[in-house]
Amino acid sequence: MSTATRYQRVRAQLDEECASAGRSPEDVLLLAVSKTVDVDEVENAISAGAHAFGENRPDELVRKQAAFPDEHWHFIGNIQSRRIKDIVGVADLIHSVCKLEHLAKIDAAAKAKGVRQAILVEVNVSGEESKSGFSAEQMPQVVRACAALDNIELKGLMTMAPRADADAIEETFGGLSSLRDQLTAFISENGWDISLSELSMGMSEDWPRAVHYGSTIVRVGRAIFDEAFE
Ligand SMILES: *Cc1c(COP(=O)(O)O)cnc(C)c1O
DSSP states (O other): OOHHHHHHHHHHHHHHHHHHTTOOGGGSEEEEEOTTSOHHHHHHHHHTTOOEEEESSHHHHHHHHHHOTTSEEEEOSOOOGGGHHHHBTTBSEEEEEOOHHHHHHHHHHHHHHTOOEEEEEEBOSSOOTTOOSBOGGGHHHHHHHHHTOTTEEEEEEEOOOOSSOHHHHHHHHHHHHHHHHHHHHHHHHHTOOOOOOEEEOOOTTTHHHHHHTTOSEEEESHHHHOTTOO
16 A cells, blocks of 8 residues: 555544544544655655644654744744754754753744744653653643743644553543643733644554544554554
8 A cells, every 4th residue: 555545544434433433534634644654655645634643752843843944833842942943944843852952952043033933732641651752740830831922832732642541541531621621721810822723642552542532633653654653
């Protein structure tokens, strides 16, 4: 099966999953995670209707964005301070902000480039030590910090589910969704102009469940780009 066919298959499955969850297909972005493939496969995905791609290394983000500047490019990887200036303004959305000190640096880089950088904050809902992300307890402080920075637009939350049984995965997705509701109440108490409209959750193995818990961005790599994925 070609990349184009696999992309179309995932897109059709996503439409079905949205229907079964009572959601509109336009409400869930299928982010094609192209981190393991080259521009030829990106082009194949574009031919099948893909317009949003995820990358986890700054160099690859910059290279592929330059090759396809009309498409949307998201950064989903580990953020290093010294690379923030390369990511800001190139990524339409940064999913993986997980250190307080990076907020001010992203804000400064955005100001220098004359852009307002859209970000998501990564939350370690499952509490696994191996996972990056803020704890739920840290999140009010993180939102407060974002509210004070003019060149950052906090748009929502991101998480990675554990590689575990269905219950643990659903607990993670449900946990992110209820954390969003709590933070939305906190934001409105403070009168801040922040809307946590995006929930980035779900990958090749688990995205169908995420759709039922309100995911607005599913990040799908192998199911689109890996021939061996079933
Ligand atoms: C690689 C990656 C994905 C895609 O994972 P697949 O299992 O290939 O779908 C999604 N999110 C993040 C943060 C990733 O690094």
